[in-house]
Amino acid sequence: VLNINQNNTNGTDCPDLYDWDWLYTSQPVYILLITVLGILFNVFILMVFCFHKKACTVAEIYLSNLAAADLILVSCLPFWAVHISNGFNWPFGLFMCKAVNLGIKINANSSVYFLVLVSMDRYVALVHTMSHGRMRRPKYAKLGCLLMWGFGLLLSFPTLFFRKVNYFPEYNVTACFLEYPNLTTELFFDGMLIVFGFIVPISISSFCTIKIIQALKVQMTERFNAEKTEQKATNLVLAVLLAFFICWVPFHVVTTLDVLVRADILGGCHLQSVLDICNQIFSYLAFFNSVLNPILYVIVGKNFRKKVSELFKEWKIKTAAAPESLRISHLSSTVKTVV
Numbered sequence: 001v002l003n004i005n006q007n008n009t010n011g012t013d014c015p016d017l018y019d020w021d022w023l024y025t026s027q028p029v030y031i032l033l034i035t036v037l038g039i040l041f042n043v044f045i046l047m048v049f050c051f052h053k054k055a056c057t058v059a060e061i062y063l064s065n066l067a068a069a070d071l072i073l074v075s076c077l078p079f080w081a082v083h084i085s086n087g088f089n090w091p092f093g094l095f096m097c098k099a100v101n102l103g104i105k106i107n108a109n110s111s112v113y114f115l116v117l118v119s120m121d122r123y124v125a126l127v128h129t130m131s132h133g134r135m136r137r138p139k140y141a142k143l144g145c146l147l148m149w150g151f152g153l154l155l156s157f158p159t160l161f162f163r164k165v166n167y168f169p170e171y172n173v174t175a176c177f178l179e180y181p182n183l184t185t186e187l188f189f190d191g192m193l194i195v196f197g198f199i200v201p202i203s204i205s206s207f208c209t210i211k212i213i214q215a216l217k218v219q220m221t222e223r224f225n226a227e228k229t230e231q232k233a234t235n236l237v238l239a240v241l242l243a244f245f246i247c248w249v250p251f252h253v254v255t256t257l258d259v260l261v262r263a264d265i266l267g268g269c270h271l272q273s274v275l276d277i278c279n280q281i282f283s284y285l286a287f288f289n290s291v292l293n294p295i296l297y298v299i300v301g302k303n304f305r306k307k308v309s310e311l312f313k314e315w316k317i318k319t320a321a322a323p324e325s326l327r328i329s330h331l332s333s334t335v336k337t338v339v
Contacts, residue, residue: 025085027081027084027280028082028084031077031078031080032081034074034077034284034291035075035077038071038291039071039075041291041294041295042067042068042071042294045293045297048304048307048308048311049064049067051311052310053314056138058140061141061145062114062115062117062121062145063297065114065149066111066114066115066118067293069106069110069152070107070111070289070290070294071290073104074287074290074291087173089173089175090165090176092176094163094164097164097165098159098160098163100176101163102159102160105152105156106149106153106156108286109155109156109197111152111244112201113148113151114145114148115205117141117145117148119205119237119241121141122208122234122238125234126212126215126234127212155192155193158189162180162181163176163177164178165177193255197252202245205241209238212234216234235300235302236297236301236303236304239296239299239300240296243289243293247285247288247292248289250286251279251282254275254278255279257275258279261275
């Protein structure tokens with residue numbers, strides 16, 4: 001859960017050991033940069049997948065849903081840029097407090113499961129090649145994506161019910177924050193998110209990734225060339241998985257440690273202050289993943305670059321054909337007039 005506003009509202013007895021002024025000045029600029037790049041890149045990815053004349057493969061269905069989730073996240077970030085630059089004053093009201101955080105949570109919760117689906121698809125394609133024709137069908141992929149969106153929404157339950165907007169006179173801020181009814185409820189939901197939003201999907205993806213790498217090594221050793229298309233798609237998936245691990249694992253580790261501190265399993269003001277700083281840094285490292293994914297599609301995805309090239313050629317042909325059709329239409333009108 002991205003509780004980026006709770007540093008000023010958690011009511012901790014520990015004194016602030018670090019200067020937070022850098023947060024108000026530098027991070028809004030970073031967030032707006034991420035927003036602009038993320039919207040442009042992910043819209044481009046979705047346009048290529050949607051407007052290309054060939055139907056998307058199963059892996060591309062998963063990756064296009066991942067791009068849609070990333071687009072939702074970066075579209076929510078400008079509100080947090082204003083929120084932080086405002087000294088954690090939330091000026092947008094309760095509805096937007098819930099809606100913006102819901103958009104961020106759904107991305108965080110659903111995107112990891114889209115990666116689970118795409119890693120399982122690569123696993124079936126390369127490790128269980130005899131059965132992949134029956135199992136890897138677009139209609140099943142679309143159904144799987146729909147279920148993952150629903151599961152992401154289910155994991156975002158706390159945002160819908162426990163996000164509030166209140167004025168805190170001790171901090172002189174009107175904050176958008178999570179207020180659980182008690183510590184037990186808070187630890188329960190945070191524990192559920194750690195298990196189902198991090199441990200379970202990362203474990204499945206890691207298992208599939210290891211098996212995929214082993215299968216690729218065997219194919220390279222045997223010079224097995226029949227599956228070159230599958231290998232190209234797999235290289236892109238592995239790059240996206242690696243980027244996700246690098247960007248999101250630190251955030252989830254810090255979140256887990258923070259839960260342990262609140263459960264009194266770990267303690268100390270110095271540790272809490274370090275976790276507060278790390279939570280900020282790693283939250284925005286996780287946000288950067290939404291910009292990194294489209295870049296990887298272009299750099300690593302040979303099949304994607306081929307789709308882009310074909311789409312541009314198709315648009316050029318249509319653009320060139322349009323003036324010609326207008327000229328013929330004008331000539332036809334002229335002839336009719338003369339006759």
